[in-house]
Amino acid sequence: MTNYTTAIGEALAALRRKKPIVHNITNYVTAHECANVLLAIGGSPIMASHPGEVQEITTLSQSLVLNIGTIEEGTATSMLLAGKQANTLQIPIVIDPVGAGATLLRRRVATHLPSQLEVAIIRGNASEIMALYEISYTAGGVDATDESLPITQAATTIAKKYNSVVAVTGAVDIITDGTIVVELHNGVDLLPMLTGTGCMTTAIVGAFASVVSPMTAAIAGITTMSVAGEIAYSKLQHGEWIGSFGRYLHDAIGLMTPEMLVEKARIVVVKE
């Protein structure tokens, strides 16, 4: 049994040594913030989406992050081209199925990618992961939702189907490879009030995926963001709120050490 608490500390040390290049095909809303947190955690971000160059960019990289937040003409093609190249070179792929349930286009892309590519990690919130489950296991109608289905069961099913680690972020985060189930209990309520914290978490998970296994990478990346959120929240003074929180969060990611991560992590292995 892996000691994940120890493992994520070692993962952060390894990430800082390796300075992995992380290729992001991502949305324009949070691209800047994702680049900034990747630099802060010790990675080297490249944002590039043009079908004519994504394969070359992936080839230069140690990790590939595919985020469908503002999908545009040609983006799905770029994601497949980059993804195939990543698979060929055994570069890990992390997918963020932003708003997967919202539109037919997103449902198509969010299920097409993991069915065509070997994906290391899928990171979404409960409604996004539930959407992937419904699309894959029903006729696709939103009405078909079985609301009583626990999210852990949906995540486990998706993880088995795509042979990926599935990470569901929320008040308690759930990470599963289809067999092992881990819960993460760090974080603060203010994180979802800042645009892009989901995307940023996925980007950081992507950086970790270049140095450790998908399970450890998902746990390390999400715990990093959650612990940084706790540190940022603790710094807020009277009259400070979400603008200051964003600045302190960025500070905290840059100043995070393996020791802090190990000390503050609240990881519970629910099922081995």
Added chain:
Amino acid sequence: MTNYTTAIGEALAALRRKKPIVHNITNYVTAHECANVLLAIGGSPIMASHPGEVQEITTLSQSLVLNIGTIEEGTATSMLLAGKQANTLQIPIVIDPVGAGATLLRRRVATHLPSQLEVAIIRGNASEIMALYEISYTAGGVDATDESLPITQAATTIAKKYNSVVAVTGAVDIITDGTIVVELHNGVDLLPMLTGTGCMTTAIVGAFASVVSPMTAAIAGITTMSVAGEIAYSKLQHGEWIGSFGRYLHDAIGLMTPEMLVEKARIVVVKE
């Protein structure tokens, strides 16, 4: 006669209860800031521009914001598709005609949208609203500008023509539905020195449009940004300037209460 000061306090309380989803088809320069202020004021932002999904996104939303700041291939089509859907579902539309006078493309889009759609509110600066007036009432030549025309008269004319509330932001803001004219006297000179404060104001107006009438929404949204600007400015210490102002502004929008808005609002009804 509406007491707008009371009304905007109630509007903020209603907005915080409803947490409206606001669909933004907007520019890539300020999309991140618009998403952040929408979250801070109590809304739920979605940025989506692909013609293949905008109708579905609008259907999920309680408000639609169309901003032509960095118009791209397909954006005008997306705006019309989303706008028609919004009209069908009686979801309010708010337009920001960024740089309306600068190019033929922008003049076309900025006048085509309100002539094809029922638009609740058009929010621009004086030169943008004057550009709309000139395009609509002259042969279209920029030379045709009657510089002596007061902006209030141009705004009133445009409001009547398109059956929209027109909000002109500046040192003093002018809001009109074509008959009533209201002036807003809040704000600080530093606001235009921060990129995207116009776009952010329009986004906030969009959130308010989901809970109150277009007149009240325009007054509430603009006053929220202006009062937040005053609070942010008052916090600046020696050696702090526009970077700190942006952070304090974001803090102030998140901490704004109906009581603060009512207490600080400087609304003058010029014509009933």
Added chain:
Amino acid sequence: MTNYTTAIGEALAALRRKKPIVHNITNYVTAHECANVLLAIGGSPIMASHPGEVQEITTLSQSLVLNIGTIEEGTATSMLLAGKQANTLQIPIVIDPVGAGATLLRRRVATHLPSQLEVAIIRGNASEIMALYEISYTAGGVDATDESLPITQAATTIAKKYNSVVAVTGAVDIITDGTIVVELHNGVDLLPMLTGTGCMTTAIVGAFASVVSPMTAAIAGITTMSVAGEIAYSKLQHGEWIGSFGRYLHDAIGLMTPEMLVEKARIVVVKE
């Protein structure tokens, strides 16, 4: 011989008086930050990339900045259209060949632009300028790199070839017009840890290019960013890092005076 230290102080005063409109055809990752620093230094930014309007936007402007950071379909066309118009109107062009060596697409665009346009200034890091050198003077293969070639020699060669000032930013910055070589010794290690400081530097250089010669503009723009970085770094308290640095940097650019720039500048003329 120009006294560059005196000249950059005068340049900043002139920039603040002129408030030049700077047209940016740039990437979506750092567009917001570039707009913010342009406002802070005293310019007026316009971001516009659509081939259908870039010529008109350039016509309204006093400077044109072309940044290939996230090149998209149509962007290369827009850059050429805007650039030809800028040449016709004698508006200075500044190019940022982001990631020039990374892909065939970028190599093509980065060399096509200065060969088709009269470019005032090319601003890149050492690897980008070296990539331009290799593409121009070898069969184009990356293997052809002569790693022993000093960057100053590559920059000088490129400057002569394109009749442009070449500015290479790094720990020590090198500015050359092909004959004169100037070194700049300001700056802090933290600057490259913030996404977009290269793009922001190019944008500021673009603003300066509207009021002074290319050599002075490159020196003034880079020194402004480096001195602002030194000021921002000096403000960091215990527990503050890259998020706070970004805010202080933005503050410092807005508060920069000609006197501060002259006092802190460390400019060494290496070759006259």
